[in-house]
Amino acid sequence: MDRLNAVLTEMEAYAEKYNVPIINRESAQLFTKITAEANPKLVLEIGTAIGYSTLLLAANLAPGGKVVTIEQDEERIVMAKHFLTKAGVLEQIEIITGNAGEVVPAVGGKYDLVFIDAAKGQYLDYLRKVMDKLSPGAVIIADNVLFRGWILNNEAPRRFRTIVKRLKAYLDFVTCDPRFKTKVYHIGDGMAVSRYRGETNL
Numbered sequence: 275m276d277r278l279n280a281v282l283t284e285m286e287a288y289a290e291k292y293n294v295p296i297i298n299r300e301s302a303q304l305f306t307k308i309t310a311e312a313n314p315k316l317v318l319e320i321g322t323a324i325g326y327s328t329l330l331l332a333a334n335l336a337p338g339g340k341v342v343t344i345e346q347d348e349e350r351i352v353m354a355k356h357f358l359t360k361a362g363v364l365e366q367i368e369i370i371t372g373n374a375g376e377v378v379p380a381v382g383g384k385y386d387l388v389f390i391d392a393a394k395g396q397y398l399d400y401l402r403k404v405m406d407k408l409s410p411g412a413v414i415i416a417d418n419v420l421f422r423g424w425i426l427n428n429e430a431p432r433r434f435r436t437i438v439k440r441l442k443a444y445l446d447f448v449t450c451d452p453r454f455k456t457k458v459y460h461i462g463d464g465m466a467v468s469r470y471r472g473e474t475n476l
């Protein structure tokens with residue numbers, strides 16, 4: 275645990291210094307709680323950055339579990355490997371380099387937990403592409419869904435309006451589609467937690 279916390283602290287300092295967006299502390303607490311409760315065997319993370327949330331996921335895997343994580347920025351992947359090695363969890367992690375929109379359809383396996391934290395305008399596209407890879411009861415966590423409060427107050431500057439529209443479409447989908455049961459937490463930048471009920475268990 276000390277090793278985990280030491281590496282997390284080092285990652286926080288690195289993220290702050292080099293302006294890398296990572297899950298914020300408040301959201302990380304809830305994220306860890308939900309992940310620990312899910313105790314997943316197989317996790318898909320979309321948006322690794324330097325591996326901060328990846329490490330939280332790895333620390334809460336079921337025995338023999340694995341995290342598959344996707345990132346397109348090669349410099350960040352180098353740092354993620356560095357930190358995850360230092361934390362002693364790299365063996366439980368598969369890092370895939372590439373554009374998530376292209377990579378997700380090709381990943382194999384049935385996922386017990388999916389963490390969506392890459393391009394905000396693509397969340398619904400990612401979810402649609404991962405739907406046939408969800409195990410019944412899978413948990414889908416999406417970060418930043420309230421996007422600086424603009425999702426609720428409709429005051430986004432013009433250049434962010436497409437992202438706002440698409441995040442709303444994501445939230446509409448996971449709250450209206452009967453295959454999902456969703457709760458939106460107003461912490462950090464907003465976190466949506468959806469449970470997939472499966473195709474046959476409505």
Ligand SMILES: C[S@@+](CC[C@H](N)C(=O)[O-])C[C@H]1O[C@@H](n2cnc3c(N)ncnc32)[C@H](O)[C@@H]1O
Nearest residue numbers: 296297321323326327345346373374391392393
């Ligand atoms: C918010 S950061 C992820 C933070 C990380 N999940 C954490 O909390 O520690 C988003 C990451 O997604 C990556 N990203 C953005 N668009 C992507 C895409 N289309 N495919 C793959 N990665 C993408 C960015 O390079 C960035 O590192």
